[in-house]
Amino acid sequence: MIHPLFQKQAQVVRSMVTEIEAKVIEAKKASITLASVSTDIKNRALEEMANALDINRQAILSANIRDLEVAEKAQRKGELTQAMVDRLKVSDSKINGMIAGIRDVIKLEDPVGRTMSSLELDNGLELYQVSCPIGLIGVIFESRPDVVPQIMALCLKSGNSTIFKGGREALNSNRAIFDILVEAVEKVEGIPKGAFQLMETREEVMDILAMDTYIDLLIPRGSNAFVKFIQDNTKISVLGHADGICHVYVDEDADLAKAYTICFDSKVQYAAVCNAMETLLVHERIAEKFLPKMAQMLDSAAVELRCDKGSFAILEHIDFIKNLVRAVEEDWSTEYNDLILSIKLVSSIEEAIEHINTYGSHHTDAIVTENQKKKKKFANFVDSSSVMINASTRFADGFRYGKGAEVGISTNKIHARGPVGMEGLMIYKYVLIGNGDKVADYVGPEAKKFTHRELNKELSDVITEKETMQRQCS
Numbered sequence: 001m002i003h004p005l006f007q008k009q010a011q012v013v014r015s016m017v018t019e020i021e022a023k024v025i026e027a028k029k030a031s032i033t034l035a036s037v038s039t040d041i042k043n044r045a046l047e048e049m050a051n052a053l054d055i056n057r058q059a060i061l062s063a064n065i066r067d068l069e070v071a072e073k074a075q076r077k078g079e080l081t082q083a084m085v086d087r088l089k090v091s092d093s094k095i096n097g098m099i100a101g102i103r104d105v106i107k108l109e110d111p112v113g114r115t116m117s118s119l120e121l122d123n124g125l126e127l128y129q130v131s132c133p134i135g136l137i138g139v140i141f142e143s144r145p146d147v148v149p150q151i152m153a154l155c156l157k158s159g160n161s162t163i164f165k166g167g168r169e170a171l172n173s174n175r176a177i178f179d180i181l182v183e184a185v186e187k188v189e190g191i192p193k194g195a196f197q198l199m200e201t202r203e204e205v206m207d208i209l210a211m212d213t214y215i216d217l218l219i220p221r222g223s224n225a226f227v228k229f230i231q232d233n234t235k236i237s238v239l240g241h242a243d244g245i246c247h248v249y250v251d252e253d254a255d256l257a258k259a260y261t262i263c264f265d266s267k268v269q270y271a272a273v274c275n276a277m278e279t280l281l282v283h284e285r286i287a288e289k290f291l292p293k294m295a296q297m298l299d300s301a302a303v304e305l306r307c308d309k310g311s312f313a314i315l316e317h318i319d320f321i322k323n324l325v326r327a328v329e330e331d332w333s334t335e336y337n338d339l340i341l342s343i344k345l346v347s348s349i350e351e352a353i354e355h356i357n358t359y360g361s362h363h364t365d366a367i368v369t370e371n372q373k374k375k376k377k378f379a380n381f382v383d384s385s386s387v388m389i390n391a392s393t394r395f396a397d398g399f400r401y402g403k404g405a406e407v408g409i410s411t412n413k414i415h416a417r418g419p420v421g422m423e424g425l426m427i428y429k430y431v432l433i434g435n436g437d438k439v440a441d442y443v444g445p446e447a448k449k450f451t452h453r454e455l456n457k458e459l460s461d462v463i464t465e466k467e468t469m470q471r472q473c474s
Helices: 005-033 039-055 057-076 082-088 092-107 147-157 168-186 204-210 222-233 257-268 287-300 309-315 328-331 351-361 372-381 463-474
Strands: 115-122 127-133 134-143 161-165 196-199 218-219 247-250 279-284 304-307 323-328 338-346 364-368 384-390 409-411 418-420 426-433
Touching: 005 134, 005 161, 005 196, 005 204, 039 092, 039 147, 039 168, 057 082, 057 092, 082 168, 082 323, 092 147, 115 364, 134 147, 134 204, 147 161, 147 168, 161 204, 168 196, 196 204, 196 222, 218 222, 218 338, 218 409, 247 257, 257 279, 257 287, 257 364, 279 287, 279 351, 287 304, 304 309, 309 323, 309 338, 323 372, 328 338, 328 351, 338 351, 351 364, 351 372, 372 384, 384 463
Parallel strands: 134 161, 134 218, 161 196, 247 279, 247 364, 279 338, 304 323, 304 338, 364 384
Antiparallel strands: 115 127, 127 426, 409 418
């Protein structure tokens, strides 16, 4: 016989799971309707989202202050990193960025229903490959409340329902932003209710990871350990990256003025992000000329320099450099997300490429050089989702890549790679249009032949809106 206390706990667990499943099932059903919502309606809903954020700034900022007070106490106790606290902060300028991102998504072409290819199998038998939404997306993230408007905008425009699960450190901020956006979206006629859901308890994460029957894709946003945990504990496909170990290689043929600018921006502009430089590789022939000034610039920005034997020997006698330590093997495979930089000298571009492909995370890596052959070699042989030539690693971002915003950065080699915008939320289906055709006619000694002729036709031109309505009514 079950003890009454345990029986009550079991009932609570069952009701919790049922409530979670109900939310997920509602979002899954809404995804079918959302997939066919017109571009005009989606853009109207996006504009309502942007307006709602602007009108409700104070509510968002007040909620964020409550989260920051708790987070800063946790940071002082060592329970949260400074990087997570930095990512949690919402300001007026960040709200401006959220609004701009949504309005940029409005300008993007609707990706749903595009004919990707058309093929005549035989006379009157035509095959169309057509883009369509993935379905129900699960977004699990830490700290950054701006993830909510970014991904909701992209998912709405691409016709995908979304389950959001944020970290407890951003509980008030996430709830405020989510409620504001959902109220704005659902007042637009034609947008299905329940397409966007927010989960808030820690227990819900494991429930979400187990719902492969309903959820089609997971997008984790957070620390290395966090993303790795998601990847290791679900059957659902995961789009993302566990590490952001990014490099800048300053070649012997570099324009040093460009190198100083690029390296400083890659490390200092915002250190607590996945596309910030973590290791600086310098060709040994220019090291003595380049490193002292570069080190001074970084040191003045409070960057701790972790140097290999060669770079340490160059810098150790320079009095004004205070934050100088020797690198250890672990540094080459560490994502700091902080004002810390490892430095290594290399004897060739080949050694730089080998180091990047060995220790890097295939995220974003840059070369500074004026040598055209080396530019090509670096681009061809560095196995990363973004390769920068004479530009900062910090450009690896969906907004900066013209995607309006991004759902995340992927180092995967299937489906989507690099900063992922709406294209990473799309898949395709095949639509075959015939006229009573049967496979039996194409089998046996008297078999008809397939023509397999490429067509320059759009499915939307073949099945008109009028014909579609007639088929639905018949």
